[in-house]
Amino acid sequence: MSGSAVVLVSGGLDSATALAVARAEGYACHALSFDYGQRHRRELDSARRVASALGSREHLILRLDFRAIGGSALTGDLPVPKGRSEAAIGAGIPATYVPARNTIFLAHALAWAEVLGAQDIVIGVNALDYSGYPDCRPEYIEAFERMANLATRAGVEGTSRFTIHAPLIRLTKADIVRRGRDLGVDFALTWSCYEPEPDGRACGCCDSCLLRKKGFAEAGLEDPLPTAR
Amino acid sequence: MSGSAVVLVSGGLDSATALAVARAEGYACHALSFDYGQRHRRELDSARRVASALGSREHLILRLDFRAIGGSALTGDLPVPKGRSEAAIGAGIPATYVPARNTIFLAHALAWAEVLGAQDIVIGVNALDYSGYPDCRPEYIEAFERMANLATRAGVEGTSRFTIHAPLIRLTKADIVRRGRDLGVDFALTWSCYEPEPDGRACGCCDSCLLRKKGFAEAGLEDPLPTAR
Numbered sequence: 001m002s003g004s005a006v007v008l009v010s011g012g013l014d015s016a017t018a019l020a021v022a023r024a025e026g027y028a029c030h031a032l033s034f035d036y037g038q039r040h041r042r043e044l045d046s047a048r049r050v051a052s053a054l055g056s057r058e059h060l061i062l063r064l065d066f067r068a069i070g071g072s073a074l075t076g077d078l079p080v081p082k083g084r085s086e087a088a089i090g091a092g093i094p095a096t097y098v099p100a101r102n103t104i105f106l107a108h109a110l111a112w113a114e115v116l117g118a119q120d121i122v123i124g125v126n127a128l129d130y131s132g133y134p135d136c137r138p139e140y141i142e143a144f145e146r147m148a149n150l151a152t153r154a155g156v157e158g159t160s161r162f163t164i165h166a167p168l169i170r171l172t173k174a175d176i177v178r179r180g181r182d183l184g185v186d187f188a189l190t191w192s193c194y195e196p197e198p199d200g201r202a203c204g205c206c207d208s209c210l211l212r213k214k215g216f217a218e219a220g221l222e223d224p225l226p227t228a229r
Numbered sequence: 230m231s232g233s234a235v236v237l238v239s240g241g242l243d244s245a246t247a248l249a250v251a252r253a254e255g256y257a258c259h260a261l262s263f264d265y266g267q268r269h270r271r272e273l274d275s276a277r278r279v280a281s282a283l284g285s286r287e288h289l290i291l292r293l294d295f296r297a298i299g300g301s302a303l304t305g306d307l308p309v310p311k312g313r314s315e316a317a318i319g320a321g322i323p324a325t326y327v328p329a330r331n332t333i334f335l336a337h338a339l340a341w342a343e344v345l346g347a348q349d350i351v352i353g354v355n356a357l358d359y360s361g362y363p364d365c366r367p368e369y370i371e372a373f374e375r376m377a378n379l380a381t382r383a384g385v386e387g388t389s390r391f392t393i394h395a396p397l398i399r400l401t402k403a404d405i406v407r408r409g410r411d412l413g414v415d416f417a418l419t420w421s422c423y424e425p426e427p428d429g430r431a432c433g434c435c436d437s438c439l440l441r442k443k444g445f446a447e448a449g450l451e452d453p454l455p456t457a458r
Contacts, residue, residue: 071344100340111329115300
């Protein structure tokens, strides 16, 4: 594979690994992140460091008005769940779900890809050890790809075709940690916590911290990032 | 029909008519517009007046970073074509195409609909007298609807289903003008021109002005909006 790809980079370990996979496959990577009124700025700082450390050609950060739309713990409307069991995390859609977030992210990635002349878009979603978000499932990614090819100049003129790559979609969190390690991802640069402690450390008990802990534990690796508990 | 609907309102005559159709069908309408660095502010002023005059429950204007993505005459990267023939307008995708614009608009509408508990989204695209945009075709709207129902809580939990309504999609511009008139749309409030004259009047020769003129002429009606030529 080759050519240019737009890679969604959140600053978390999944998207860092997805970026590393795309680089290893030879893509010239254009990293795309969003400033959507996240509860903390740490996420975007991590996105910048990850994009740079993994050799992105450029890094575009777009502002989005998610707070005006509301409806999620991640934009401040609801409390972030803490200390949930693995079963509870796997069951149902949590308060941290941001309505249509990946659709909005991928729509912007599609626009940028069309402007860049890139045919490939990379997103680090995974459908196994995930938080129950509907827009992380393979059938969703396939439906987006189909729609994307009808939405654009490329699809009408038949000169090219967009592919949405979700290289982690069928991996466990442990697989992702191992894959990232093998590709040289520095996990100390990444950030997963939804609601850090006042001292800046990851809380260690939100769904995202718990999934990250599980991934490192099952991979038999140490997380270089300190957590509060 | 009934319930709440999110209606995309650009300030143009198509979306004004689509809003009037949704109101006539009994929907409680939540108007949604975007501030995406359009060349002129007039469009958003018209959107506000149209949303209010046609009885929207509320009107949300979200900011988008289209300028950072680039690639369109409508965000200032390319010149707006003027004085083109009807055949030229119908052939190919023009410089005023904004990459993935309707996908980005509909993605936000989907997010807001999910937060509001609305199952219906209304967009005033039309596939006949249009500017050759790929994201105005029926097959695109159908693919978006399918994707939307996989992207969201509603689709996973099976409690509800989103419908994307494009009530004008198979109408000519003349049909739209007649339909709007019959439903009491005040076309003086709407705005179509891509690049107004320095004195503030519509230019009368960009693709959007030309399609509007053709619509009024074929409907045998007078456009209440003055144009420069």
